[in-house]
Amino acid sequence: MRQALRNWAFVVPRPEQRTAPSDVRLALRWAERASRPLTDLMDPAVMRAVLQALRLKQDGTVAAAETQRHQRMTLVNAVRYAIEQGMLRGDPIANVSWRIAKTVKQVDPRVVANPAQARSLLCAVSYVGSHRRARGRRLVGLFAGMYYAGLRPEEAVAVTLPDCVLPAEGWGRAILHITRPQAGKKWTDTGRLHDECGLKGRPLGDTRPVPLPPELVAQWRESVLTFGTADDGRLFFNERGGILASSTYDRVWHEARELALPPGLLSTPLAARPYDLRHSALSTWLNAGVDPTEVAERAGNSVEVLMTKYAKCLYGRATIANQRIEALLDEYD
Known part of the structure; x- marks a missing residue:
């Protein structure tokens, strides 16, 4: 059912239903018969039930x-379109008082790799695939950006050489x-696999400067010397120069874990996903005593979300705080 709706009903332009496989046609006909009239949304009880359903995941x-x-924004846009088309006489959402349930998923400390483990994993990436195809070697810098600079995967994929300062030292x-x-x-305006979007949670066109440690600078410089850049200046790209698909770097990462981690750690959540490199970076910075405001600025998060999300990954902070308080009090003895 989900596949039928996603691939045949909720796409623009909508494919001809008669060209769909028989099981898809049956699913779409059932959905049409089982769906309630759109005007039922004008009943506040029905609208509230819809909004409540938006709060939940499939599980x-x-x-x-x-x-x-x-x-909710997707629903709002759909309702506005229905009003424009004369299918609804008013805004049913405006009649319902509803708030987003605030939740912050905390990072599991078991996914966080320490610096030695992270370096071992990055080294293992370079051994994935043959030397000629360089399936792993061309992605070392991508993963290094997630760890040393705390980049999100979709940010690392989009980094271009003109937007970087990569000095020989420092x-x-x-x-x-x-x-x-x-x-x-089917879900992009261009018909391509990837959309070009702004930074997460920021207005389109906004920027975020990110400092790059010397170790990362050296790796990115080496990547440019070895593989060059894509036509649009991207540092990391597939063998044809295209945008890296998440499935591509996910496969490389899983193979690298098998090379780098001993059996006892391979079965654990340690750095199970490329995104866990970002979690490892932010946790490392916070535990090193870097000011949370600075960490949040580099990571593109708010301080509140940062400290809540990584609360379980902070070790020894209470001891450090106690020592600083004690030292300050001792100055006045």
């Missing part, structure tokens, strides 16, 4: 606040302003 648990917000800098999330050809 019945509460979805993240950002997911709820996104789903720290560098990258100016982030676009992301390349993977949505699917």
Whole structure:
């Protein structure tokens, strides 16, 4: 049913139903018969039930606040379109008082890799695939950006050389302003696999400067010297110069874990996904005593979300705080 609705009913332009497989046609006909009239949304009780359903995931648990917000905006846009088309006489959402249930999913400390483990994993990436195809070697810098600079995968995929300062020595800098999330050809305005979007949670065109540690600068410089850049200046790309698909770097990462981790750790959640490199970076910075405001600025998060999300990954903070308080009090003895 979900596949039928996603691939045949909820796409524009909508494919001819007669060209769909028989099981898809049956599913769509059933959905049409089982669906309630759109005007039922004018009943506040019905509208509230719809809004309540938006709070939940498929397994019945509460979805993240950002997911709820996104789903509500999708519903709002659909309702506005229905009003424009004369299918609804008013806005049914305006009659219902409803708030997004605030939830913040905390990072599991078991996914966080320490610096030694992270370096071992990055080294293992370079051994994935043959040397000629360089399936792993061309992605070392991509994963290094997630760990050393705390980049999100869709940010790392979109980094371009003109937006970077990569000195021969010392720290560098990258100016982030676009992301390349993977949505699917049917769901992008261009008909391509990836959309070009702004930074997460920021207005389109906004930028975020990110300092690059010397170790990362060296890896990115080496990547440019070895593989060059894509036609649009992207540092990381597939063998044909296209945008990296998440399935591509996911496969490489899983193979690298098998090379780098001993059996006892391979079965654990340690760095199970590329995104866990970002979690590892932010946890490392916070535990190193970097000011949370600075960490939040580099990561593109709010301080509140940062400290709540990584609360379980902070070790020894109470001891450090106690020592600082004690030292301050001792000055006045």
